[in-house]
Amino acid sequence: MKKLFFASALALGVAASSMAFAAPVSEAERAALHAAMLQHIDRQAVDGVYLHMDLKGGAVESYAPAKAHPMMFSMGDHFVLCTDFKDKDGKATNVDFYMAKRGKSYAVFQTEIANREPLMQLMKAGKVKSIE
Numbered sequence: 001m002k003k004l005f006f007a008s009a010l011a012l013g014v015a016a017s018s019m020a021f022a023a024p025v026s027e028a029e030r031a032a033l034h035a036a037m038l039q040h041i042d043r044q045a046v047d048g049v050y051l052h053m054d055l056k057g058g059a060v061e062s063y064a065p066a067k068a069h070p071m072m073f074s075m076g077d078h079f080v081l082c083t084d085f086k087d088k089d090g091k092a093t094n095v096d097f098y099m100a101k102r103g104k105s106y107a108v109f110q111t112e113i114a115n116r117e118p119l120m121q122l123m124k125a126g127k128v129k130s131i132e
Contacts, residue, residue, distance in 0.1 A: 036107070037099065037106075049063060050064070052111075052113045062088055064085060066084045068084075073128045074128070075128045081096070081099060082094060082095065094114060094116050096111070096115075
């Protein structure tokens with residue numbers, strides 16, 4: 001199932017990158033961003049799930065990759081990519097990956113799970129703009 005998600009998500013990212021958008025991000029860059037996000041998820045997965053520490057509640061939460069979608073934002077030289085995971089109860093959960101260029105690829109430097117408020121505030125302040 002994990003391989004199916006990543007293959008489907010990569011195909012979606014490549015398909016989305018081929019659409020005509022009025023954004024300053026090239027098709028190749030979009031594809032590289034999506035690929036880097038999927039690679040990050042794959043590298044961080046433990047037994048097929050993405051673990052997240054709930055620092056307030058003190059519990060380790062498990063999230064399963066569910067659906068990649070082409071939501072992508074620019075933040076100056078940085079980017080935010082969004083996807084959906086499912087929590088232990090199967091509920092869809094928003095996940096935002098904050099990314100930076102590293103050499104010819106990209107690296108995730110911040111992950112927000114079920115916490116869309118920071119992204120909304122950055123958008124409201126005009127610091128983050130949709131590129132799709």
